Every structure is written in C-alpha cells, then in structure tokens.
Amino acid sequence: MDNVKPISAAQLKFLKKLDQKKFREESAKFIVEGPHPVTELLSSDWKVDYILVRKDAYEEGRLSAISSSAKKRGIQVQMAAKREFDAVADTVTSQGVLAVVHTNKGRSTPDWRAGAKKLTIVGLNTISDPGNLGTIIRTCAWFGVDYLLLDGGSVDVFNPKVVRASMGALFHLTVIVDADLKKSIADAKLHGVIVYSTTLKGGILLDSCTFDNRSMFLLGNEARGVEEKLHAASDIALMIPRFGAGESLNVAVACGIVLQRATASFPK
C-alpha cells in the first residue's frame, strides 16, 4: 500500500461531475479510463493530476506496471473501493484504473510555417458522433497528422466516449478545439497549404489526385457533409469513388481512406 492514498469523498464528488461537458470546461480536467489508454497517457507529455485504482485490481497486482510508471513520473496513485470506483467510472472497460488529466488546449492555431517538408492537417466540421471523433483521432495518429482542427459545432473531444474510442491516440496528436475553419482555410492558402474538401459527389476522384506534402483535409458532419461555405473556400473537392450499391461512407472510414492515399503519395 506504499504511498497509495485513499480517495476522499470530495474527490469522488468532483470525479462524478466530470461526465458533464460544462464541468470539464470549468475545471479544465477530464477522465481517461482503462489500462491501455492510461499507459499511452503516461508515455505522453500530458499533465496528469492523479491515477485512481480500484482496490481489488490493485491488490491483485494487475496495475503494477501503471503504478510504477506513475511513480517514476511523480504522479500520485490513489485508491477507491469497488463501489466508489464503479460510481465514477463510465464503463466496464476501465478495468479498475483511471486517470484525472488536465485538458490540453494549448494551441489555438497550427504553426503554419512548420513542416516545410510535410504538414498534414485534418479539419472537422460539426462531427457529432463521439465514436466517430475518437476513431478519427486514432486514424490521424496512425497516419502522422500534425494538427487536428475541431470546430465549435463538433462533439467535445474530452467526452468519455471520444477518449475511449481514440484508444490513447489523443495523447499523441495536437488537437485544436473551437477552431475557426473558415479562417484556417484562408491561413492555409496564405501559407501554401492545399485545402481538400471531401464530398460524396462532384469532386475529383481520389485516385486521380496527387497530393501536396503540405495538405489540409476537411471532413464534414455525418448527415450533412462539409458546410457549403467551407467547401466553396477549399482548393480541391475530393471524392471517394463508389463501386457498389452503398449510399455513403462512415466519416472515420472516409478519413482513413483519404489519409492513406495522401500519405502514400506524398513526394518522398
């Protein structure tokens, strides 16, 4: 039980309130659940408040790797009884461990001058499904996206379902929240970044397109796509050709397909 402090009632009350967006914003904190996301978190430079372990899981030794890497980073480990822990955990997938983390809203705009050789930006326009946003974050991390711009109409990036679906990738990506996409498109053009807007019809076919090594990709709302004013302001409308009877593609799947093509065809 070395250095592991019991959680207080006041702390538990605080944790419960973190499921509300308003309270996450006020406190500038959010919760990360589960051994894998917490491990990813601890390997990143995000600021961790403390780790909370569930007594039984801790005592069975299932969290020893996490506890020891927390200790190495000087992060306090606290403990809760099963009943207390379950009351604040969002899911069964937490497996007896969660972290309280400071939201990281450091940047408000990309460093447009960075990445002369390669700068990849994804801009999201009113993405509403938390699972989709989490999966997009995971996909962006895989393909080495430098900045993910999230407009104010999109779901909160610190929503527990988003954090869960991102599988820890959130901590390896620079996400800019409340982004003004109209302004970002103008800034991109000013700095020689080509802006591609994705569409279901009327664009250039994905495989006919060559991609610049400084590129920004816009993806739109699940039902409505990219807003007309943003679409019109883009350089190139991009379309993933359809081969079957399907009506549309999931936005995270579309994001993956576009990023794979783009990264594969960047000038080496």
Add this chain to the structure above:
Amino acid sequence: MDNVKPISAAQLKFLKKLDQKKFREESAKFIVEGPHPVTELLSSDWKVDYILVRKDAYEEGRLSAISSSAKKRGIQVQMAAKREFDAVADTVTSQGVLAVVHTNKGRSTPDWRAGAKKLTIVGLNTISDPGNLGTIIRTCAWFGVDYLLLDGGSVDVFNPKVVRASMGALFHLTVIVDADLKKSIADAKLHGVIVYSTTLKGGILLDSCTFDNRSMFLLGNEARGVEEKLHAASDIALMIPRFGAGESLNVAVACGIVLQRATASFPK
C-alpha cells in the same frame, strides 16, 4: 387511417423479445428502425413482415412515403400509441417507424464460380463490436463487395446496433453468417480467389501490392487481429503502413482502406 391496423398486445410482447439474440434466432425475425433504413429495406428484396408506425408521426404525415411504398409492395402498416412504440423501439433515431423483417440466411457459402471478371469477398474473424460490424457492412456495400462472411465468433448481424450502424446497407449485401473461414479459405484457393490477410506487422505494404480481380480479404478481432491458423492459411499478409505514433487502426477503417486500394487497382 386507411388500412392501418392497430398493433395487438401479443405483437408488442413479441417485438419486445426481439432484442434478445436467442429470440431473433428462434423466430427468424429482427427489427429495423428509422426512416432511412426502412426506406432502404423497402427498396430491397428482403421479406418484410409488417411496418409499425407511431401514431403521432404517422398523423403528422411524416411517414407518407414509407406507407405508400409499403402498400405498393402489399406490406401491412400497423400503428402503435407513443407509449407502446417507445417501449419496443431501441433508439430515439427510430423517428416513429420500424419494420419487422425476416432474417435472411439464404446462402451458406459463396457461389465461387460467379464473378469470373470480379469477385470480392470480405471474411470477418470474431468481430465483437456491433458498431464496427455495422460500419464494415456499410463500407462493403459502398465498394461493391459480393459476399461478407461472418464467422460464428462475431457479433450477431441482426443485433439492433449492427443494423443501425449499417445505415440500411445490410439490405444490399449478401452476408453469410456462421461461416467456416478455414474452409472458405481452402475453397477460395481451389477456385482461384487470392486470400489476403490483414496484419499490423510483417506483411506486404498495401501500396506495393497488386490485387487480383478475384480476391478475399480477412479482417480480425479488434484486440487480437486475424487468428493465426487463418493468417497462416492465407496467400498474402497485407499491412497498412503507419506514418505516425498511432498504435493501431480501427478495423472498419482498415477495411475501408484495403477495399479502396483493391477496387482502385482491379484490372479494368
């Protein structure tokens, strides 16, 4: 209220039980919710038992297109009060309409001789997340996949969350359930279909690969990937190159990326 019959208590009881996999299997029926999926259903050849509308939504005229296309196909429209309807609907996205549909387990194996020019098959090995399976179905329909093989370890294709995430694409795809993937791989090889297994490491890079016009793609469980015995039995291990710090890709995103490459590079 022309020809619209009120729903009976016995029918409501039956509908409630359809949220259990066991009962879906026994009755060979399942529920499809929401205007868009029901419209897609009515444009397919799946056998519909009846359409259930919520009184207020029907009377406001919001379901007139669906009711009239049901009538054209000789499908009974029945009506429930709001309270009754809400008790059987799985989601708020139902918007006052659902359909009771016969499960379609027609084929037990692909027609391997079909599609001499093009035969695309996707095989799923113990996919466990309903949202992922639904998104894969939607992706397969977009890319014109001919058969989706689902092994017995995967989530039930008639699970309401799968049906919802498929966005109606389920009705435009031939899904073979309880598929024996080991046997399917052997059959594929026998009929000149190249079998590609997807992996996170140690495969041929996606963009170095040329695809045959008769291809089968294996995708594996969210945590464990494709089972070793299936992987070993495949012709080619296929890998989506990573460019960033990400750890893995969502399986539906991986499916979309592979199918896009494959369809784009099929011999014309």
